Amino acid sequence: MIHVAVQPGIIDVAAELVRHDAGGHGASASFVGRVRGDGGLAELFLEHHPVMTHAALAELARAAAERWALPAVTLIHRVGAMLPGDTIVLVLASSPHRSEALAACAFLIDRLKTDAMLWKRETFDDGRVQWVEQRETDLDRAACWEDRS
Amino acid sequence: MIHVAVQPGIIDVAAELVRHDAGGHGASASFVGRVRGDGGLAELFLEHHPVMTHAALAELARAAAERWALPAVTLIHRVGAMLPGDTIVLVLASSPHRSEALAACAFLIDRLKTDAMLWKRETFDDGRVQWVEQRETDLDRAACWEDRS
């Protein structure tokens, strides 16, 4: 089962785990990304495209499910205004075997950094506001999945 | 915070997530391994050493926390008799950054297959009982962590 969501509401990790695990998979890998309060961050705003963001996540989930023959993939991205500690993204990948689940989970988190139309804007305690710049390391990590089979 | 347990009781994944996430880490990777009912498996029994099993898991958790500078590692292994669908092992690794959390999670699940004194015995619906043999692929996966820095 593939479940993809782009939502302004809080990501309920426990509820998503229950939904995802309904099949009782042999191996489940997960990744949870949260807003860090580094450097006095007060708010993280995540802008998205009303159509393309969901389409990109759905395509990534489909690609991972096909590549590693996964019975279940969950990919949920929050958008809009968030506070430090809030969950931004949840990736769940399940398989009968651990190596497929772990690889798919890493693939999904790496690739959604570069493939999904999402832009982060940071607001700090002192009033500064800045859009996050794309990092070379993210591009490198995402690209390395192209070379493997 | 490092939390390691070897327990005959059910692993409460939701409760362990809450305990582990108390620090509000930027990135958390997890792995859940469950008993698969392949081939008519009726029961999985996991034998352990009363002292060495916990010591090995504690050493692995310590090594991972040190190698990737992790603020939190949880490593819980169930022992004794289990049914298909039961959770055998839970790995949680958190870091400010995703690559460290993902790498540590994969390291821990690979290495505990070869480093911890645990032995699986399978009982099938037709009454057959067999001890699981060590797999070369598990040794290879565990060994590959030796070469990386």
Add this chain to the structure above:
Amino acid sequence: MQISYFSWVRERMGIAEEHVALPPDVAELSALIAWLAARDARGAHAFAEPERIRAAIDGTMIGPDARIADAREIALFPPVTGG
């Protein structure tokens, strides 16, 4: 043709989207960006560095040489920073 803007491109343009009637010589993406940059001060600010601009036509990512004549919607935005 509808053009939509995202992230700091949207902020610098001051609008999320607009409908434009393009001159016939604006046929590729690069020409559209140059035309927007020359149109007014907001465009000049938003598109001062064309190499930092990414684009999609009707939901598909495109390069600077892509023809835009048949597009219904063009999205213009900086490199993504999600996850």
Add this chain to the structure above:
Amino acid sequence: MQISYFSWVRERMGIAEEHVALPPDVAELSALIAWLAARDARGAHAFAEPERIRAAIDGTMIGPDARIADAREIALFPPVTGG
């Protein structure tokens, strides 16, 4: 000296642990395994393939040439299959 057995080694021996008084010439792990294999039918069954036996002295993994004279507890078991 206490010897403890695990997994199918324990099942074949029929006991989880025992105390033994070793002959003075049984000084290394490999000699201990040969001695157990020669002692009775259960030992012969459990230790028919010494290359499949792993061991630890007082909580530390050891190889076949390790000296065992000073051990308090020796654990004998097959390769692990956890996770």
